[in-house]
Amino acid sequence: MYSVNYHRANSVDDAAKMAEAGDAKFLSGGMTLIPAMKTRLAAPSDLIDLTHISELKGITISGRTVTIGAGTIHYDVATHTDLKALCPALCHLASHIGDPAVRHRGTIGGSVANNDPAADYPSALLAMGATIITNQREIAAEDFFTGLFETALEEGEIVTAVTFEVPEKSGYAKFPNPASRYAMTGVFVAKGKDGVRVAVTGAGDNGVFRSEPLETALATSFDAKALEGLSVPSDNLMGDLHASPEYRANLIVVMAKRAVLAANG
């Protein structure tokens, strides 16, 4: 690791001010950033630690509207009793991110802002039509995730919360990369008042995306059987040591079926 200046922010405003100097990075768990710094692949001049800002933590539920503070760790999402009753798919997703150490450090805001193409949360937020709230504005998930590790966030902009209306039904299934255990293909399905939305993570060569053929098939019948015999194109899917685009295309359909089965309980 290169030497770096560490700053602990006590409020979002505080953090935003700190970020004005140097080549600063926000730290919200550091599950990606710290390993990258340790291997000298990332070299920010300043680290601004958001994890001690109390206003960023916690889950509030109002009717079917859920708001999760950006600093909420995965473990707290996974084990939140009221959220589990309302949206078990999201708790299931959170309970399968990384390992226990990651789930007690990593945060939803950190995950969303990093937008790793194999991260779990982006698929849920995209499928549920969530809104990402920052210290400057509100951004629809659709517009937020723009590419590999790319988001709509401006320089110095801080994710403060995500909010969504819980869909009528939702489910998540992922096939982990055997080595990293990140999603090699993860599919989140949501059936809400605006219809069925299917978001795929871990497979797209430009990050999380919605699968139109799957949404069309499930719009007719929200049943795993509706996906029998269906195939999705392998264009624009990632190919690497662990999975070819064709294999990922297969996994998208298989995981979608499993997600629908989970959604239908």
Added chain:
Amino acid sequence: MGIEGIGARVVRKEDKRFITGGGRYVDDMVVPGMKHAAFVRSPYAHAEIENIDLTKAKGMPGVIGILTGKELKADGIGNLICGWMIHSKDGTPMKMGAWSPLAIDKVRYVGDAVLIVVADTKGQARDAAEAVEITYKELDAVTEAVDALKPGAPQVHAESDDNLIFDWEIGDGPATDAAIAKAAHVTKVKIHNNRLVPNAMEPRAALGQYDKAEDHYTCWTTSQNPHVARLVMSAFYNVAPENKLRVIAPDVGGGFGSKIYIYPEEIVCLWASKKTGVPVKWVADRTESFLTDAHGRDHVSEVQMAFDADNRIIGLKVDTIANLGAYMSLFSSAVPTYLYATLLSGQYAIPAIHGNVRTVYTNTAPVDAYRGAGRPEATYLLERTMEIAARELGVSPAELRRKNFVTSFPHQTPVIMCYDAGDYGASLDAAMAASDYAGFERRRAEAKARGKLRGIGMSCYIEACGIAPSQAVGSLGAGVGLWESAEVRVNAVGTIEVLTGSHSHGQGHETTFAQLVSDRFGLPMEQVSIIHGDTDKVQMGMGTYGSRSGAVGMSAIVKALDKVEAKAKKIAAHMLEADESDIVIEDGALKVAGTDKTIPWFQLALAAYTAHNLPQGMEPGLKEGAFYDPSNFTFPAGCYICEVEIDPDTGKTAIVQFVAADDFGNIINPMIVEGQVHGGLAQGIGQALLEGTSYDAASGQLVTASYMDYTMPRADDLPSFVVSTTVTPCPGNPLGIKGCGEAGAIGSPPAVMNAITDALGHEDITMPATPHKVWAAAMKH
């Protein structure tokens, strides 16, 4: 057997310090004035070094020194060598390419060490290392052995114009060809044995300290064999004479073979300590481990197994190409030859065998012994072939094996080895019973109803441990003898220190060796200490690898204990006025058998050291040493049965049952043996399902250089193992033990792959059988 003696499940004495953070590893060592090193390594697989500019780096904060290969050479430090001479079948010696500890003109793999930077802190050393400016002229690289042999392939070393190191053979070619020609059936198989990264939990490390006043060096290093390290660094690398070089291998966090060898870093740290005047410590990061620890396996073989009309094997022909990487590591030549092809007879009576092995340079990390070292390669090849043969012949894989088992001993194979004892049928029966082999088809049908592909596969392995009779290995080209040493020091009040030439890096010697002593004299284990790993404390020894510490290391201890016992009995007989032959040792006392005359052990020890009343002419003291040279290898064997269930939708393979029935001869501590089997199985299953080392063919970059891409087995990849043992004592050593450290890694890969191919219904898949490959294979047929 007492509660702490031979055969008892004694909890490991060393574990408390390991699991409470009390272990002392090389990185825990701090000496006054110590500074830190970073190595500048080649970013290219193959390149000429055109220019090195240190101007900027030398001005970096904290820099003490930056040293080059030219300076190293000028100071007379020698090239790294391979210590086992192999001759090609035409009589020419192997073509060993020069391996300078720091590359001088040319780099040959990604990670090849070029410079050492010494600075006040580790961070400063790395910063300065990044500031070094080296101009390379990149050359074409070759990573696969088969490609390296093709005409026009990039030439890795000047010493071999075709990248061929040697072309070696064993056995009887004409007799084997004749057997194949007259066979009723010939099974032909192409075998890939995948390359593996060892992944010891503790990365390699070295701390070199030069004492100017004494003109003496101390090297703390992660070694499985500190005396061999001293010998080689002294005799071949000219670091210092043996009496001026102390090598200490303290607690070492796993080796699996990769810490046998002497690497550039420990040599360079010692030399750099003298050059810079400060002690120099280097600790590999995980990336350096991936890039530069000697890798394992990487064979491509073609096999022909010939059967007569009665399904008896009449001949076996094997043609193997082995990738040895960019340089010949210390024992790299022995692994694909005498540790591999000498086991091509397996558990079977095969009248004619011919093995041909070509070893090849490529622009990849050096390849050497890795848990099993040659025996996994032989076992995988044979046991895949046997299973395929049974399928082709339409007979039970179990019965085809049983029909061909060696059943009388000693059995001389056509490939040097002479098996001393075993009961292969007993292991097969035990494994088949434990796995309910007979009930498999019912389980397959049940799985099919759930949409799953279920398969079963077995592997009957034999391996050679307890390496090795010195004269025999010497005649085959080894540069060292492979005996072991021990010294038993009984202190004046009866506590005992055992100094062993073996080295423990996870095996539990502090427990098992103490059990042996405790058993012999009826003393509590707390009174016995096992000392190892320091050339200033322990007499010359050969270290730990090839499951030799029990069969060879403990045998040396037994010999020393015999001498101690003989002297103690003489003293007791004198003091008790009895005949020496009437003295027995039990429950911590020497007694005159059949009487109440007794001397407690501590009193006997005290008498030996006060020397007030010893037999006429006897020297005071009670301390004996011994060297033990084995008369043969030992031959652990067993049968493993694996049952898998494949999800054809995703290609994910679940191991639903794994049965291991081993014959390790007599067992000192069953708990430790089971732990060794579990660990070996995890590595073997890792090889079969998960672990694949991948170099980019065009650039020679290691693609699997971190745990993001290299799949280590995790607990949830593995089932609960069903392990058991049968016993045929080894007739060759005093304890009748064979060794258990590698069996799991040797026997399991073919069992897993036989199960997967059984489930798939075809043989068209290689290790590691990742979900992607299994899915594609399931689609194919």
